[in-house]
Amino acid sequence: MPIRDAEDPEIRSMKGIHLYHFFLSNCAQRVALALGEKDLDFVAHSINLLARANTRDAYFRTNPAGLVPALVHDGVVITESIDILRYLEEQFPDSPLYPTDPTERRRVDGSMDEATENHNGVIKTYMYAVALGGKKSSEEMQNYLEKQTADTGAAEFHQRATAGFSEEEVLEAETSLFAFLDRIESELSEHRWLVGDDYSFADIAWFVQYFLMSRTGVIDFRNYPKIRNWASEVMKRPAFERGVGRLQPWYAPITCTVLKLKSRGQRGGPPPYAARVALASS
Ligand SMILES: N[C@@H](CCC(=O)N[C@@H](CS)C(=O)NCC(=O)O)C(=O)O
Incomplete structure (x- = not known):
């Protein structure tokens, strides 16, 4: 699972939930929907894909794959939309989004x-x-x-x-x-x-x-x-x-x-x- 402690001290010191997204990104919307279902507060950081902001050095420091979404949770970085969903379910099991069966x-x-x-x-x-x-x-x-x-x-x-x-x-x-x-x-x-x-x-x-x-x-x-x-x-x-x-x-x-x-x-x-x-x- 692509979960890692951020190397960048600035990212490592981030508290709470931060979602790096773009408004058209379907992959980022998966995470936004799950956060919404679990009623979790988050800070949204827009990475303008049409302006290629995801290919700037600053964003590569957050996600070395240069893709959105990326989630930073208390200094831990999680990438890949599906892995983020699984991480959220583990960390915040209320309002489950997996069936019990x-x-x-x-x-x-x-x-x-x-x-x-x-x-x-x-x-x-x-x-x-x-x-x-x-x-x-x-x-x-x-x-x-x-x-x-x-x-x-x-x-x-x-x-x-x-x-x-x-x-x-x-x-x-x-x-x-x-x-x-x-x-x-x-x-x-x-x-x-x-x-x-x-x-x-x-x-x-x-x-x-x-x-x-x-x-x-x-x-x-x-x-x-x-x-x-x-x-x-x-x-x-x-x-x-x-x-x-x-x-x-x-x-x-x-x-x-x-x-x-x-x-x-x-x-x-x-x-x-x-x-x-x-x-x-x-
Ligand atoms: N498998 C990745 C795919 C991520 C992905 O391709 N994101 C697109 C937006 S939906 C992106 O960042 N595109 C910019 C690019 O390819 O440079 C995931 O599910 O998170």
Whole structure:
């Protein structure tokens, strides 16, 4: 588990809970939702990913992988969203987000792992390819690779993003994405929540994927009524406002609209999924 005492004395002396996040970051929102469910007070530090603040030396001292989220709890640094969720459950067991039944708990763990496992290859590839762009200049790349020694997956991802994703890579990501969505849609026909009868980390881990893709318009969720309904139930929970809502700057809707327009432009027209949606609704 990536938990370590901070080397930087300034970070080591931090008291309480500090969340390093970005308002669009789905991974950081997982942590914010869990903090909201557990009603834990935290200090939010925004790391502007669009301005590449995560690649500055100061942030690499907090998270050597240069990624958000990072959580600092009384001078201890925890990275990787799913590991942070598990850490929070251990440290703050009230308002549990794991089921008590061991079999269901294993299913929640599996679901959380799956939601993060494909992050670079699926969600991140798709988001960068159709909305974010994110190409680095050769100087920026060289600088980044010198610092990015902790997460080879992230380094490799940014090299691919800079080279430009092939149509095959994007379609492959899109196909996996729809396979997940189809499966979740069908699971939600049987249950109110993703695993068992109670809201859990499984819902948190997947909700943030929906939230990112729906607010930036990269996926059309019209044909996923169960997912939309489940997501609106998540958003009605007080934890949503306490966690994710409070991290949103006033210009969040403007940024999302710009990304929406950009995603349409980058694909040179309606993305391939539109054909699928049209077919399904005809
Ligand atoms: N597996 C990591 C992934 C973290 C990650 O990729 N975070 C994104 C935001 S959601 C990020 O920091 N991107 C900036 C970059 O790749 O440089 C986790 O779950 O925390």
